[in-house]
Amino acid sequence: MSVTGVEGEERNNFTTAESKQIRARSLRLLGSLLRPVRWRVTAAMLVVVLSTAAQVAGPALIAYGIDRGLPALLAQDWFPLAATGGVYLLTGVIGAILIAWYTMMSARISQAVLIDLRKRVFLQTQRLSLEFHESYTSGRIISRQTSDLDAIRELLDSGINQLVQGLLYMTFTAIALVTLDGISGLVLLGSLIPLFALTRWFQVRSQTLFRRSRTASASLIVKFVETMTGIRAVKAFRAEKRNEEVFGGLVEDYRKVNGRVIQLFGIFDPGLILIGNIAVAVVLLLGGFRVVDGQLAIGALLAALLYTRRFFDPMEEMAMFYNSYQSAAAALEKISGVLEEHPGVPDPVAPVDLWEAHGAVTFEGVRFEYQADRVVLPAFDLRIPAGQTIALVGSTGAGKSTLAKLMARFYDPTDGTVLLDGVDLRRLHPKDLRRAIVMVTQEAYLFSGSVADNIAIGKPDASPAEIVAAAKAVGAHEFIENLPGGYDTDVNKRGGRVSAGQRQLISFARAFLADPAVLILDEATSSLDIPSERLVQQALQTLLADRTAVIIAHRLSTVAIADRVLVMEHGIIVEDGAPDDLIDGTGRFAQLHAAWRESLV
Incomplete structure (x- = not known):
């Protein structure tokens, strides 16, 4: 139904x-x-x-x-x-x-x-x-x-x-x-x-x-x-x-x-x-x-x-x-x-185990539509080698978030295949998929409980030392220590005791503690102020070094840490290259970067 x-x-x-x-x-x-x-x-x-x-x-x-x-x-x-x-x-x-x-x-x-x-x-x-x-x-x-x-x-x-x-x-x-x-x-x-x-x-x-x-x-x-x-x-x-x-x-x-x-x-x-x-x-x-x-x-x-x-x-x-x-x-x-509602993304009947993912992601002939008359990705092919950091940029509605949702298997493609280390995501064991791919969105939702509990969602059996280490890695440790109860502070419903930027940092710590092979950041720095964003960027350079990362951001300052930039328009990659090369060119990314620089002035 x-x-x-x-x-x-x-x-x-x-x-x-x-x-x-x-x-x-x-x-x-x-x-x-x-x-x-x-x-x-x-x-x-x-x-x-x-x-x-x-x-x-x-x-x-x-x-x-x-x-x-x-x-x-x-x-x-x-x-x-x-x-x-x-x-x-x-x-x-x-x-x-x-x-x-x-x-x-x-x-x-x-x-x-x-x-x-x-x-x-x-x-x-x-x-x-x-x-x-x-x-x-x-x-x-x-x-x-x-x-x-x-x-x-x-x-x-x-x-x-x-x-x-x-x-x-x-x-x-x-x-x-x-x-x-x-x-x-x-x-x-x-x-x-x-x-x-x-x-x-x-x-x-x-x-x-x-x-x-x-x-x-x-x-x-x-x-x-x-x-x-x-x-x-x-x-x-x-x-x-x-x-x-x-x-x-x-x-x-x-x-x-x-x-x-x-x-x-x-x-x-x-x-x-x-x-x-x-x-x-x-x-x-x-x-x-x-x-x-x-x-x-x-x-x-x-x-x-x-x-x-x-x-x-x-x-x-x-x-x-x-x-x-x-x-x-x-x-x-x-x-x-x-x-009796059936999941649009069903679990595989005979799942394939992937005990240790390396993080190579491939899109082969992917076509995706939310509705029959609303095609978001008309025809898409992409290969992301393991360990590479990708930045997705483009105007609103270009298909960036849809690409991320397909990669995290929140949706399945209408046609084509998305693979992780050569295994179709539709055949991958759900536990292996969730362990290998983690997505952080701009919502940064916090559940009722302590700050430590919210960070530990990324790894339920994590020790207090691991939780603290994850918080330090993303620059969240200092503000957490200053909370009334430190890591034991109850964030209340929807994180009422912490600011939007602090909630985002906690969600970063949660993702880093999970230690995925592929990390997707969908507008994840949108709630951060400039000092917090710089702290996160410093942490990202270290923490994303050994994993595949896909960063979707309107703030082009985040793109600087990427190995490769993909510019999307209407579900199609119109530019693909290193950030510096694209900035020096005359294409769409150069125009976006120039407009961003002018906005800072």
Whole structure:
């Protein structure tokens, strides 16, 4: 399934075939989640059957106590009435114990299923390729892990219990009523006709409303996450008022759809009560005449009235189950769509090991397009010998970052092959690929934790001495030592305790600690000030000496340390040579360099 297919799930208009496909996909996911706990589910079903039978026995025992126990008591025989009371009390205790047991069992089952599902979503979103994450907004991913999983949790924790207990209770109650008095059973059967019509009316109208409610809720989350993530841009461009209007509109949409849901329940709930009251009234009327005629015992009539009334009690809870079910079903559809998404960059079926990479990179007949009508690299051939430092320059949109992403195998070429030491990247073992090629971007993302933890991402088993050595190599040691806790300082979310330039230096230390054969720097010095950039350049001259390096930079000062400069325009290399040779020439790089020199003045 494509990313656009997943996005399509946020809409309400599906063809019949698409709806069937989505439902089948959701059922497959549900089956795979329940399969590991199927025996526990079976045991829980047995317990709830026994507990429901114990609860339903009450009115029949009351009828027996009235019709048999009271006449015996008048004859000075107290045993039938006492025995009936004792059995009634015993069934109540047994039912309560079994219900408590079932509640605990179902809670353990739901938690096991939720843990499994939460892990699957997290692992899958990590496994999916960069293409997916660039098309699927972060807010929607967060919605899958929060509101959607909460909807499924609500269904598993209470909704399923309501459905199972309600269905069993209604079934056992109907059987008991028919066994006790067939005519009252026929009255109950007749009440099922308007009950079915009302329930069907509710289902048809609520299905669309619940789906709209989930979509409206997801839109709220997406807007909130995007606003908070981009709060600097919001503040910089004074977009608060506009965001307030947009968010207010989304809130209003959510309010309206929930208002319609409430109106739906405002008709459904009273309708259930009305049908139940009419059924009880008819049973009472017919039963009263039959009691007078001696065709029905008064205890049996009382039990029939209790059974008829109790038959409708679970309906309101089951209606709430349908609410939970619709929300959970919509959530399960979205989650199953993400889980069935296939990585655009799949792992090789039979991976080739490359225990020690040297760093020779080759592009052979590479063609790449993000979309069918957007070709970025029309035809590309390039050979980078091991240990050579390459600088990629060119105007924005020339294809430099795309080239780097292909080299790091964030994407696969549409046609052609990218090789590392003669091995196609598509066949290389993922562990060997990630160990051999490291890419540092201008984002310089830091995770919650200490500075040392963030540097150690490059080598999780690194010693403190190795971490410090990596920081010293890129000129980060001094500012880290000046932090409140030194290397143990918590950088907080998104590196809030350090500046943008300092975050970049930490990301450099992380990359150098990984010690890759190929190091790609994609605008990695853009956040550095001039003194920090000079420190990094000094470190790069030493640290890149024995490895292949590809440097993408608009600051041409970084190009000075390169062995070779490639000038790209529209996905094609238009110049290739040593920096000094190109500067002395009259080509594109000479013009870029001259313009850069003038900007410094």
